Amino acid sequence: MRVTGTIDEIRQWTAQARAAGKRIGLVPTMGALHVGHISLIEAAAAQCDFVVVSLFVNPAQFGPGEDFGNYPRPFERDLAICGQHGVDVVFTPDPLEMYPRENLTWVHVEGITKNLCGRSRPGHFRGVTTVCTKLFNIVWPDAAFFGQKDAQQAIVIRRMVADLNMPLEIVVCPTVREGDGLAVSSRNQYLSEQQRSEAPVVYEALQEGRRMIESGATDPGQVRARIEAVIGRVPAMQIEYVSLVDPETLENVERIAGTVLIAVAVRFGLARLIDNVMVDSGRP
Amino acid sequence: MRVTGTIDEIRQWTAQARAAGKRIGLVPTMGALHVGHISLIEAAAAQCDFVVVSLFVNPAQFGPGEDFGNYPRPFERDLAICGQHGVDVVFTPDPLEMYPRENLTWVHVEGITKNLCGRSRPGHFRGVTTVCTKLFNIVWPDAAFFGQKDAQQAIVIRRMVADLNMPLEIVVCPTVREGDGLAVSSRNQYLSEQQRSEAPVVYEALQEGRRMIESGATDPGQVRARIEAVIGRVPAMQIEYVSLVDPETLENVERIAGTVLIAVAVRFGLARLIDNVMVDSGRP
Numbered sequence: 001m002r003v004t005g006t007i008d009e010i011r012q013w014t015a016q017a018r019a020a021g022k023r024i025g026l027v028p029t030m031g032a033l034h035v036g037h038i039s040l041i042e043a044a045a046a047q048c049d050f051v052v053v054s055l056f057v058n059p060a061q062f063g064p065g066e067d068f069g070n071y072p073r074p075f076e077r078d079l080a081i082c083g084q085h086g087v088d089v090v091f092t093p094d095p096l097e098m099y100p101r102e103n104l105t106w107v108h109v110e111g112i113t114k115n116l117c118g119r120s121r122p123g124h125f126r127g128v129t130t131v132c133t134k135l136f137n138i139v140w141p142d143a144a145f146f147g148q149k150d151a152q153q154a155i156v157i158r159r160m161v162a163d164l165n166m167p168l169e170i171v172v173c174p175t176v177r178e179g180d181g182l183a184v185s186s187r188n189q190y191l192s193e194q195q196r197s198e199a200p201v202v203y204e205a206l207q208e209g210r211r212m213i214e215s216g217a218t219d220p221g222q223v224r225a226r227i228e229a230v231i232g233r234v235p236a237m238q239i240e241y242v243s244l245v246d247p248e249t250l251e252n253v254e255r256i257a258g259t260v261l262i263a264v265a266v267r268f269g270l271a272r273l274i275d276n277v278m279v280d281s282g283r284p
Numbered sequence: 285m286r287v288t289g290t291i292d293e294i295r296q297w298t299a300q301a302r303a304a305g306k307r308i309g310l311v312p313t314m315g316a317l318h319v320g321h322i323s324l325i326e327a328a329a330a331q332c333d334f335v336v337v338s339l340f341v342n343p344a345q346f347g348p349g350e351d352f353g354n355y356p357r358p359f360e361r362d363l364a365i366c367g368q369h370g371v372d373v374v375f376t377p378d379p380l381e382m383y384p385r386e387n388l389t390w391v392h393v394e395g396i397t398k399n400l401c402g403r404s405r406p407g408h409f410r411g412v413t414t415v416c417t418k419l420f421n422i423v424w425p426d427a428a429f430f431g432q433k434d435a436q437q438a439i440v441i442r443r444m445v446a447d448l449n450m451p452l453e454i455v456v457c458p459t460v461r462e463g464d465g466l467a468v469s470s471r472n473q474y475l476s477e478q479q480r481s482e483a484p485v486v487y488e489a490l491q492e493g494r495r496m497i498e499s500g501a502t503d504p505g506q507v508r509a510r511i512e513a514v515i516g517r518v519p520a521m522q523i524e525y526v527s528l529v530d531p532e533t534l535e536n537v538e539r540i541a542g543t544v545l546i547a548v549a550v551r552f553g554l555a556r557l558i559d560n561v562m563v564d565s566g567r568p
């Protein structure tokens with residue numbers, strides 16, 4: 001496994017792989033790798049001949065007061081995980097390599113970035129889409145791999161790729177969960193032991209929402225109220241949003257039909273946790 | 285020479301050229317080709333092995349009330365010109381091929397798009413940078429060719445390419461002029477015969493500005509006033525701006541030093557004419 005922090009070098013290596021006819025897979029990450037990331041790396045290794053993992057805590061996607069400074073950076077551990085899972089190249093630039101001058105150019109997806117996490121994190125998705133564009137232009141992957149846990153991110157990136165005719169495939173892999181249902185996240189380590197034991201209530205609430213819809217519920221307000229009540233069993237958990245949205249437009253649905261994305265964000269201690277389930281109502 | 289309107293086909297053709305080790309040059313145009321475009325095609329043919337010309341009147345870069353509907357589209361003549369100048373492929377998509385759904389994703393360059401043409405054409409550069417990104421992603425050129433006549437456009441695109449790590453070279457070719465100095469432009473055909481005979485005053489005024497700076501003028505206000513006075517000899521010409529700017533930041537200079545870009549836009553009859561000169565003051 002090779003490791004580089006420079007754009008010149010990663011470009012040389014991926015150009016060689018491309019010239020050798022290899023299919024290149026990119027797993028863009030902010031490091032602090034966990035089993036969710038490993039599932040993306042494994043998917044990339046299964047579908048591609050040459051796997052690139054980027055480790056870059058992207059300042060442009062953090063807002064003021066967010067956890068950019070505290071975000072975990074267990075660099076050696078991340079490299080070891082990559083080494084154990086068949087990664088060919090790790091790209092780990094420092095911020096000045098990615099943003100050597102004031103960044104004036106932004107890739108922005110309108111509309112679908114307004115709801116859900118876009119509400120409380122203005123500028124976040126603009127930072128994500130801009131850094132992904134940069135990484136795609138640097139690596140030229142044939143496919144890039146994202147997790148369904150960040151459902152809005154995956155939908156926004158798919159739309160960006162389609163709108164801008166980016167020549168790559170976006171692969172979205174299922175959310176990986178702990179045994180008790182908690183979605184795996186780098187930010188789970190911000191939780192105290194007590195909080196960690198209570199955190200699975202988010203997924204329990206989502207499952208309750210799924211059951212209601214599969215049992216015929218059509219009123220999103222009723223489902224939302226129920227989800228909020230389940231989460232409310234952990235009083236210290238502050239709900240940021242519980243939303244039932246169209247999985248393409250990400251707009252709140254007025255009546256449940258077709259497939260609905262139920263998405264939740266909560267603040268819990270020092271952590272902000274998000275999770276979601278896609279539910280097929282079975283009704284047109 | 286091959287011609288296509290589909291993204292699939294142009295991608296196949298450029299992929300074949302790339303696989304054959306050819307250097308690909310793209311000349312993005314809105315058609316209505318003139319000797320200025322021909323100079324870009326010739327530069328591309330000299331520097332590349334495979335020349336792609338795009339003909340696409342991009343709705344996203346026209347504002348309300350601008351000339352999108354009236355913009356000349358002499359399609360057969362454009363193809364003939366491409367055929368005579370060694371173009372390998374003409375890409376001529378219709379608007380629905382380029383924008384098959386509501387476009388939510390925009391590439392926007394901040395700061396340097398505010399002054400000059402950005403003032404009177406809000407959204408124009410956003411349309412240009414977005415369509416260029418799309419064309420670059422479709423064609424994957426090694427180099428793309430632009431004219432110095434659209435000085436701000438060239439500077440904005442260079443900055444976009446640098447900020448987003450787009451893997452291509454931007455080549456800016458000198459402004460081509462008629463015998464009497466008028467910068468060649470597709471919009472010159474909006475001029476009446478009388479207006480056409482008066483239009484060279486724009487370049488005369490720019491040359492006067494150049495002479496003043498080369499003779500030691502340091503006050504941009506003085507130079508601007510002189511340029512406006514020269515243009516004022518044609519009373520029907522309405523000045524939109526006369527600006528002396530830093531060629532990188534495009535901000536107005538307070539004192540003339542180093543290299544200065546003098547840029548002019550006027551409205552004249554049905555036409556909006558722009559022109560510019562880059563002047564080395566010879567002073568630090």
